[in-house]
């Protein structure tokens with residue numbers, strides 16, 4: 001049996017070279033030089049696009065930290081990942097936290113504060129988000145350069161579902177958990193992510209850590225008196241993939257001893273949410289989502305909130321905290337006290353003073369949604385209530401579960417959509 005299969009295989013191989021020329025002979029002879037020329041130009045263009053898309057950087061960085069160095073960072077710091085819908089307050093919240101002396105953000109110089117330090121050497125605006133400073137997981141076209149925009153325009157993938165602020169969460173690879181959906185839960189990912197982000201946390205000296213740490217395996221955990229330094233990473237997309245990050249940092253590494261390291265890990269996730277109509281209005285005013293309707297953007301917002309609620313429910317053992325942008329704007333001191341105490345960097349007695357100091361550096365304006373609310377009322381007056389009432393019918397039950405209300409926003413406008421709603425539904 002075995003020999004007849006081998007014989008068949010040999011026959012198959014023998015027939016191949018015989019057939020190939022006949023197939024080629026049927027074709028008209030191709031002009032050799034232009035074809036080569038085109039192939040070369042095509043290859044060059046392809047390589048340019050790949051390089052511009054960051055394809056080159058998806059290779060491993062040449063010098064990964066040793067697993068022991070990653071462990072050493074994780075054992076001695078609090079990891080804080082901030083997430084929430086785009087334009088939902090993640091930047092303000094991170095800037096506030098980074099104004100605390102124990103909290104270090106990505107891409108900020110030693111004395112800078114996140115996106116506010118753009119002028120003095122920090123990374124500009126949303127580009128200090130962790131997702132753009134790594135090459136381990138995908139970026140969903142969230143910050144396209146001109147070449148990527150051109151490439152996506154040509155290939156028709158510019159505005160596909162799963163790309164950009166208004167639809168990224170629908171991408172099949174956006175929701176990542178400890179179930180290892182995309183095979184990224186590996187020791188190499190863990191070292192690569194810490195190497196890439198670690199370079200951007202100004203308080204870490206990676207080369208020193210990498211060369212001096214031998215092994216923490218035998219070390220008995222010492223009781224800590226000092227609060228830990230917090231390494232803050234902000235990406236709105238963390239709302240969808242925080243369970244993956246949690247699992248990645250907790251992966252057993254080579255230096256792990258039975259019953260060892262994980263007890264020393266302190267990984268925290270802070271989520272901020274904001275009224276969906278404010279988020280939708282803010283997103284639509286930027287090119288990333290201007291092609292989507294308010295209805296679609298609210299749907300996407302709901303999708304993220306429902307995923308988050310289910311994930312928190314599934315992982316009650318994880319350290320998570322949720323705040324609302326509206327709450328932060330109305331009562332910044334109270335909200336910051338809550339966050340500082342949860343982070344373990346202040347106690348109940350010291351937190352108020354710390355919050356006051358932080359707010360002197362990063363002021364918080366009240367009435368955060370006013371601008372978008374009046375825009376919304378103006379659009380009702382201009383376009384009528386039909387689309388809005390349809391949205392309420394379809395989405396209000398889901399929005400109510402998150403503590404917000406679409407109807408409430410409309411009811412404080414001068415346009416009487418409720419009356420029209422009754423009329424419409426007849």
Ligand SMILES: *[C@@H]1O[C@H](CO)[C@@H](O)[C@H](O)[C@H]1NC(C)=O
Nearest residue numbers: 062063064065066206207210
């Ligand atoms: C860390 O140390 C390893 C082994 O000594 C080395 O190969 C690697 O390049 C170092 N990485 C960094 C970021 O210093």
Ligand SMILES: *[C@@H]1O[C@H](CO)[C@@H](O)[C@H](O)[C@H]1NC(C)=O
Nearest residue numbers: 161162167170171292296299
């Ligand atoms: C995008 O895909 C999701 C999930 O497949 C779907 O629910 C949603 O309606 C789609 N959105 C658009 C604009 O096609």
Ligand SMILES: *[C@@H]1O[C@H](CO)[C@@H](O)[C@H](O)[C@H]1NC(C)=O
Nearest residue numbers: 180181182183184185186251
């Ligand atoms: C995740 O998947 C990758 C690729 O299949 C595998 O190498 C790795 O061991 C998996 N990680 C875990 C924690 O199972």
Ligand SMILES: *[C@@H]1O[C@H](CO)[C@@H](O)[C@H](O)[C@H]1NC(C)=O
Nearest residue numbers: 204205206207208209211212
């Ligand atoms: C990091 O530590 C090394 C070795 O101790 C030292 O030579 C280097 O200057 C340090 N780098 C920074 C930026 O402090």
